[in-house]
Amino acid sequence: MTAAPHTENRVSPAVQCVRIDLAQQTYDILIGSNQLGDDASWKNLPRAGTAVIVSNDTVAPLYLAQLTQRLQPHYARVESVILPDGEAHKTWDSLNQIFDHLLASACDRKTVLFALGGGVIGDMTGFAAAVYMRGVPFVQVPTTLLAQVDSSVGGKTAINHPLGKNMIGAFYQPERVIADLDSLDTLPQRELSAGLAEVIKYGPIADADFLQWIEDNLDALLSRDKAALAYAVKRCCEIKAWVVGQDEREQGLRAILNFGHTFGHAIETGMGYGAWLHGEAVGCGMVMACDLSVRLGLMPPDFLPRMRRLIERAGLPVIGPKLGTDRYLELMRVDKKAESGEIRFVLIEALGRAVVRSAPDALVAEVIGSHCA
Structure with missing residues (x-):
C-alpha cells in the first residue's frame, strides 16, 4: 500500500x-x-x-x-x-x-x-x-x-x-x-545510521514498495550517494506530509509515525539522554515492535528476521540494554500514546499499514526478555 x-x-x-x-x-x-x-x-x-x-x-x-x-x-x-x-x-x-x-x-x-x-x-x-x-x-x-x-x-x-x-x-x-x-x-557515520532508523520506519508503516527500495539501496545510502539520499529524504517527507496533513496534532493517524518509539523512548530515558542516540533507540525499538506484531498474530513470523536484518545492516543495535522488565514497563506507561496507564504500541498489521493498540503486559515482557541483553 x-x-x-x-x-x-x-x-x-x-x-x-x-x-x-x-x-x-x-x-x-x-x-x-x-x-x-x-x-x-x-x-x-x-x-x-x-x-x-x-x-x-x-x-x-x-x-x-x-x-x-x-x-x-x-x-x-x-x-x-x-x-x-x-x-x-x-x-x-x-x-x-x-x-x-x-x-x-x-x-x-x-x-x-x-x-x-x-x-x-x-x-x-x-x-x-x-x-x-x-x-x-x-x-x-x-x-x-x-x-x-x-x-x-x-x-x-x-x-x-x-x-x-x-x-x-x-x-x-x-x-x-x-x-x-x-x-x-x-555527519559522523554513527549519526548517519541513526538517521536511517527514521528512514526505515516509513516503509512498514506506510509504503511497502519503499521498504523494498530501502533494502535494495541501503549500501548506497550508507555510502552517502546523493541520488539515493535525495530520493529517501523526499519520499520520507512525502509520507510525513501526507500523515501530518490529515492529523496535525496526533489525535489518531499521526501516531503511526512513532513506530519503534515506545520501546525506544524507554531506552533513551532509562539509559540517560545521550547514552543512546535517538535513532539507535528507535532502531532497536522497531525490532521489539516487530516481534510484538508477530506475537499478536498481526504479521507472519518471517517479518521479524527481515526487519532485524535490515536494521542491523544499517549499523543500528538490535539488542536493547538490560534495564529490567519492570523498568521498561514503568517508562512506557508515561509514553504520550498511553491511555489511563495502558501502554499503546504502533504495530504492523500488513506491510505498509500500521495500527495503534495495546498488548498484555506478559506478552510485552516476553518481547523485552527476548531482545534486551
Whole structure:
C-alpha cells in the first residue's frame, strides 16, 4: 500500500519541493544540494528586522558562516545563539539561553528564528519560537539525516524531562524547511545510521514498495550517494506530509509515525539522554515492535528476521540494554500514546499499514526478555 502520493515539484533543477498542506498553514520542504551556498532557496523568507540562528558547538563551526551570509541580504541584524551539542542538553537551561539572548537583544515578535542543526536544535528552536512573545516565526535548516526525514517536518517541538522524553513542548509549524543534502557529508557515520532508523520506519508503516527500495539501496545510502539520499529524504517527507496533513496534532493517524518509539523512548530515558542516540533507540525499538506484531498474530513470523536484518545492516543495535522488565514497563506507561496507564504500541498489521493498540503486559515482557541483553 502506498499511502502518500509521489510529487514532482521542483524549485530548480537541483532542488525538489514537498509541500505540507494544513488547515491553517502551508509551507514547503526544499530538498537538494548546495542550498547553503546558493541564494535561490532563501527567497520569500518571513519579513523581520532581526534573524537569530540557533545552532550548537558542533554544527556552528561548519555552517554558521554560510547561513549568516545567506540571511544578511534579508535582515538588518543576523545574530546567533550557540548551545552545547547533544540530547543531554535538550533542557530548560538550554531553552533559557535562547530566551536570554532574545530578551537581551530586544527581539520583537517579528524576529525570525532559524534552527541550524539536528533534531535537538530543531525541537528546542521550535519550542522557543512557539512561546517567545506567544509565537514568532521560525525556519528549519536541518543538518542531520534524522532531522531532514523526520524531526524538522510537521511541527512537533519539545524538550526532555528527567521522567520522559519530549514531554514538554508544543505543536508549532515552521515557515519553511530547507534540507541541504551536502550537510550530510560532515555527519559522523554513527549519526548517519541513526538517521536511517527514521528512514526505515516509513516503509512498514506506510509504503511497502519503499521498504523494498530501502533494502535494495541501503549500501548506497550508507555510502552517502546523493541520488539515493535525495530520493529517501523526499519520499520520507512525502509520507510525513501526507500523515501530518490529515492529523496535525496526533489525535489518531499521526501516531503511526512513532513506530519503534515506545520501546525506544524507554531506552533513551532509562539509559540517560545521550547514552543512546535517538535513532539507535528507535532502531532497536522497531525490532521489539516487530516481534510484538508477530506475537499478536498481526504479521507472519518471517517479518521479524527481515526487519532485524535490515536494521542491523544499517549499523543500528538490535539488542536493547538490560534495564529490567519492570523498568521498561514503568517508562512506557508515561509514553504520550498511553491511555489511563495502558501502554499503546504502533504495530504492523500488513506491510505498509500500521495500527495503534495495546498488548498484555506478559506478552510485552516476553518481547523485552527476548531482545534486551
